[in-house]
Amino acid sequence: MKYNLTFGLLIMISTRMEAQVKNSPWLQQLVKKEAGPVLRELLAKPDSFQYQLIYTRITRDKKNRPSFEHFYLNVDRDRYFNPASMVKLPTALVAMEKLAGLAQKGIDRNTPMLTDSAAEGQVQVWTDSSLPGGRPTIGNYVKQVFVVSDNDSYNRLYEFTGQELLNRRLQEMGYADARITRRFMRLTEDQNRVTNPVRFAGPDDRMLYSQPMAESRFTFDFSRQWLVGQAHYDRDDKLVQEPMDFTRHNFIPLEDLQQMMQSLLFPRSVPATKRWQVPDAGLPWLWQVMSELPFESRYPRYDTSEFFPSYTKFFFFRDGKRAVPAGLRSFSKAGWSYGFLTEVAYIIDTVQGVEFMLSGTIYVNPDGVLNDDKYEYENRGYPFFRETGEIIYRYELGRKRKYRPDLSEFILTYD
Numbered sequence: 008m009k010y011n012l013t014f015g016l017l018i019m020i021s022t023r024m025e026a027q028v029k030n031s032p033w034l035q036q037l038v039k040k041e042a043g044p045v046l047r048e049l050l051a052k053p054d055s056f057q058y059q060l061i062y063t064r065i066t067r068d069k070k071n072r073p074s075f076e077h078f079y080l081n082v083d084r085d086r087y088f089n090p091a092s093m094v095k096l097p098t099a100l101v102a103m104e105k106l107a108g109l110a111q112k113g114i115d116r117n118t119p120m121l122t123d124s125a126a127e128g129q130v131q132v133w134t135d136s137s138l139p140g141g142r143p144t145i146g147n148y149v150k151q152v153f154v155v156s157d158n159d160s161y162n163r164l165y166e167f168t169g170q171e172l173l174n175r176r177l178q179e180m181g182y183a184d185a186r187i188t189r190r191f192m193r194l195t196e197d198q199n200r201v202t203n204p205v206r207f208a209g210p211d212d213r214m215l216y217s218q219p220m221a222e223s224r225f226t227f228d229f230s231r232q233w234l235v236g237q238a239h240y241d242r243d244d245k246l247v248q249e250p251m252d253f254t255r256h257n258f259i260p261l262e263d264l265q266q267m268m269q270s271l272l273f274p275r276s277v278p279a280t281k282r283w284q285v286p287d288a289g290l291p292w293l294w295q296v297m298s299e300l301p302f303e304s305r306y307p308r309y310d311t312s313e314f315f316p317s318y319t320k321f322f323f324f325r326d327g328k329r330a331v332p333a334g335l336r337s338f339s340k341a342g343w344s345y346g347f348l349t350e351v352a353y354i355i356d357t358v359q360g361v362e363f364m365l366s367g368t369i370y371v372n373p374d375g376v377l378n379d380d381k382y383e384y385e386n387r388g389y390p391f392f393r394e395t396g397e398i399i400y401r402y403e404l405g406r407k408r409k410y411r412p413d414l415s416e417f418i419l420t421y422d
Contacts (some may be wrong), residue, residue, distance in 0.1 A: 063364035091342030170223035237375035269347030322396035334358035346372030
């Protein structure tokens with residue numbers, strides 16, 4: 008009796024675990040059929056490369072209203088991947104929501120935001136002169152986290168939103184598994200709960216709004232342990248022969264990141280509870296900065312030898328630093344760290360009348376050692392994004408549409 012009960016329990020657990028991984032047979036067959044040698048090798052080792060891919064097919068009706076259909080390849084919301092700079096997407100959007108609430112005080116995205124120092128030892132303070140362009144505004148910080156994925160700008164937005172508001176807002180929107188626990192700085196868990204005072208000043212240096220130092224009381228669920236790799240280098244560059252513990256690190260499932268992006272680009276396609284509370288007038292500017300290429304920016308200007316056109320555009324372009332054709336535009340956010348590469352993108356071709364979304368992540372760390380900078384981004388990671396992007400794009404080119412999409416709202420002017 009005990010054997011039968013145990014056997015049945017194992018079957019239930021096995022079935023539940025298997026059900027967690029989403030695979031669409033049609034997408035599996037398409038990618039496998041069209042894959043070249045490098046991609047075929049990656050696809051054959053899902054446990055090693057931990058890849059996940061979501062293709063979102065968009066179909067327009069006679070009134071240009073879009074509908075969405077999602078297809079999955081090895082998607083598992085319970086498998087940890089380090090989101091790296093992907094956390095900048097919701098942080099920037101929560102900051103824009105909070106900024107909208109300050110409009111009655113005469114504050115907008117171009118109002119200078121000054122960040123002060125908190126109690127000694129609690130946080131590390133940096134100067135605005137270290138930021139590209141050096142203009143301390145929410146608009147500048149948001150632009151930089153999208154155009155060049157600037158870490159200091161993210162840290163400033165984290166100061167403005169605060170850890171508690173940021174995570175509470177994600178919970179309210181239904182992203183129960185998402186958590187943002189830290190800045191991109193060397194701080195302890197307790198230090199990341201504390202945010203510096205910030206203040207907004209008008210043209211005459213008159214104080215418009217002052218936000219005091221705050222300490223987050225948000226309760227995170229760290230009951231599930233996340234261990235990655237076989238060994239890692241610690242903060243003192245000492246090799247530790249144990250997996251790296253990501254239990255208390257940032258995390259957002261790929262499906263949630265896809266929904267966050269879809270909600271920003273197509274607010275009416277998701278329930279009201281999942282819509283970002285950003286005024287409609289501000290959406291075109293957000294779409295602009297998330298699709299703008301470094302050389303297109305007039306302020307700030309970037310060193311285009313370092314920030315080449317495809318610097319943050321993984322699908323299609325980052326492999327080999329390829330040029331981005333004039334008629335093709337990617338509205339996206341990418342992240343890379345600890346051997347993980349991730350991107351969520353809405354891609355349009357205004358010449359061919361094509362649009363679709365792609366979201367993907369992959370782990371390319373063959374030696375299993377984290378923080379040794381021996382990741383295979385160039386010869387495995389970026390090719391994965393290029394080739395899967397090309398496969399879906401070729402499919403979209405040949406897909407019959409009853410109505411050609413009107414993409415005029417996404418044809419923007421870049422500064």
